[in-house]
Amino acid sequence: MAAEPSFTGKRHAPLAAHRRRVAYLLLAPTLLVLLGLSIFPTIYSVFLSFRVDPLYNPKVARFIGWRNYTDLFSDDRFWNSIRLTLYWTVVVVTIQMVVGFLLAILLDRKMRGASVLRTLIIVPVFISPIAMGLTWRFIFEPVSGLANWFLSGLGLEGYSWLSSTDTALGTLMFVDCWQWTPFVALILLAGIQSISPEITEAARLDRIRGVSYYTRIVLPLIRPVIMVVLLIRIVDSIRFFDLNFIMTKGGPGSSTLVMSTYDYTFFEQGHLGLMAACGLLMLVLVNLVVFVFLNTLYRSEKAARRADMK
């Protein structure tokens, strides 16, 4: 009787090694791409951040230690850009989550044309930020723009939307919310619609309706979905750039100068060292937020599971 094939022991070592080789071979293209486009640039950025390396005059490039970092820390605009970025993230993400959730509830209702509405509502997400930024820039043009024309039709005074320090940030927030709230709404809608009909029915029998249905049943059940969409929006908001670049370029003055636009100005001016240092600090900030966020999520999930077991 022939022996049963065994996958352990010395006899099968060559097979395992062969499989490992195949695995590495199959992984190699991805690893190479990652190495070339992500790992190497990050390491090179660290190297650059300790150098003065002007794009316009490579002859004077040299090592300068921590100076790029100390220069950044002593620059008011750097701290202002961090403040603005955090403020932007908190306000924009809060609006998008709250309005997105309300929109999701609305779309969840059985009504005529709901599917058409769902399709239409997602359109802003698909528009290129550059095209959208240019369009909104024209709309908010103070003299011949549509926004002030509309206001004047209502007998109201117009604003210098994008060229006043009082209104520029708010205008950008409005446009960003216009684009991303539908995205949040659709993801949350998917979460709401995945709730089992038995649970909904049980809630109905228990006479849990209206606001309490959403706060006591829906929100706890779609919490993982909320966390995912929240994480996406927070990370996106911290690295917010395209609309800012097209619509105000950080201005007027530095009133909308968020971190990524602040960093970009170093590239524009050819200061590769400062650009790298600022980019790395931004990377640290994003990772810090993500770490805190995921940690909180993990702990709350664990606590919820423990409560369920009790």
Next chain:
Amino acid sequence: MHGSSDRVAETLRDRSLKIRRMAPLDKEDDVNDRDHEAALSIIARVAEDRRGWLTRRKFLKATAATTVGAIATAYAPDEVFADVGGKVTLFFQEGKRWGDTQRAVQPLFNKVFPNVEVVFAGQPGTDYFQTLTARMSVKNSDFDVSYVDWGRFPGINATGGMDPIDDLLAQDTAWRDDYLKDVPESVSALYRIPSNGGSTFGLTDDGNVMTTFYRKDVFDKAGGKPPTTWDEAIAIAKQLHSPDTGQYGNIACFQRGAWAGTVFWGVHATCGGWWFDKMEKGGWNPVFASDAGYEALRVIQELMKYAHPVSANATEDEVNKAFAEGSAVYGPVCWGTAVLNDPSFTKFADSIYFDLPPAGKSPGAGQKAQMGGLGQFINSGGQQKEAAWAWMKYFNSGDFTDPAIGDAIVAAGGQPARASILGRHQDRQFLEGLYKVFPHTVPYLMQIPEANAIQALIGEECADFVNGIKDIDAALKAMDDRTRRLMEDGGYYQ
């Protein structure tokens, strides 16, 4: 009569023979070739008969020969360089003055250089300079000739990626002397780089000036002339300011960075300001926090009270749009460009004039305009040097080679640097004005690699001041401190 027809006949014979000597011609040129053959035979017969009496028949023959010959030469280039071949790749920023002018000249070029293929590698304006600088730094070989704003020229030159062209210019001294005579020294000098031994690295077909733009009809009605002092400018801005009727007192581009930097420097120069105490060893100390600096920012502050609402965060695009729609009627320091005299761009094309900017009161003040423009250079990493030089020389030839070149550039929206072309296009106010203002210009940036970065940083400080984020002392001090840091990094104080 005889002498005259002899001269014409000989000229035509020489020219036709010269054309006949050319290397293989393509199909289109074969047609020209046959025309020349016909012209040549007629000319020969006329020449043979020239000793005889002038009869009506001979007169008609001579006239016919002259006409045919003139037509033939009018449609044929003076010289055809079929021995020059290859592919010249032009890398440039898209736009009227950039890509459109080059595309307009290319058909003319290919009549003279039929075997040179011209490849247009244009890219949108955003990040063009950064892309170009990066490509130059790594000695990229994908392009042969590039086109760049004067302000970026010294910085890009410092990458070591430009070929000096003094030797090439010396090969044709007649051409060189004509170029240097025709392009004002204030413009051509911008492309000789002091930090690189004063060698010439670029040629320019395009001149630009940052100066005063105004609506003549509005000024005439208001009984005013373009102001010559900043006090007058503020007064007239106040007088013109009428937001209720959609007209604003003045306009400028104060978007943070380079745009606000050029406006600040535009006013600063007229107030007698300069960037450094002296531009030589032992100097290079920034002096923005000076009488001129304070005066410049105070002037800007006053003008902002009567400014067009886009000014606080505008680029030149917004400024030109405001002029085009009529809400802007006065821009004391604008780039404007020839587009403001283009009837397809604005219905006020005939009314927009320009003049020297007003002067301040500080020592050294005066009506000075900032000189700008575009220059072409040969990429040292490029492979097609002969074709590259052929293109660059032809494109910058002006009337010396063919008046059609300048006409094509103007028609495409360009603004020539050559006085002879400007002189032929005085119907456009901007081109007329360029000619007038050239002698009163100052370079819009210093000829050092750091120039553009300094311009951007003074623009950041100026924009913060304009928008009330910084006060005058803080803004000027920051300009000095940040400039000093850049100069330190550049090794200017060692």
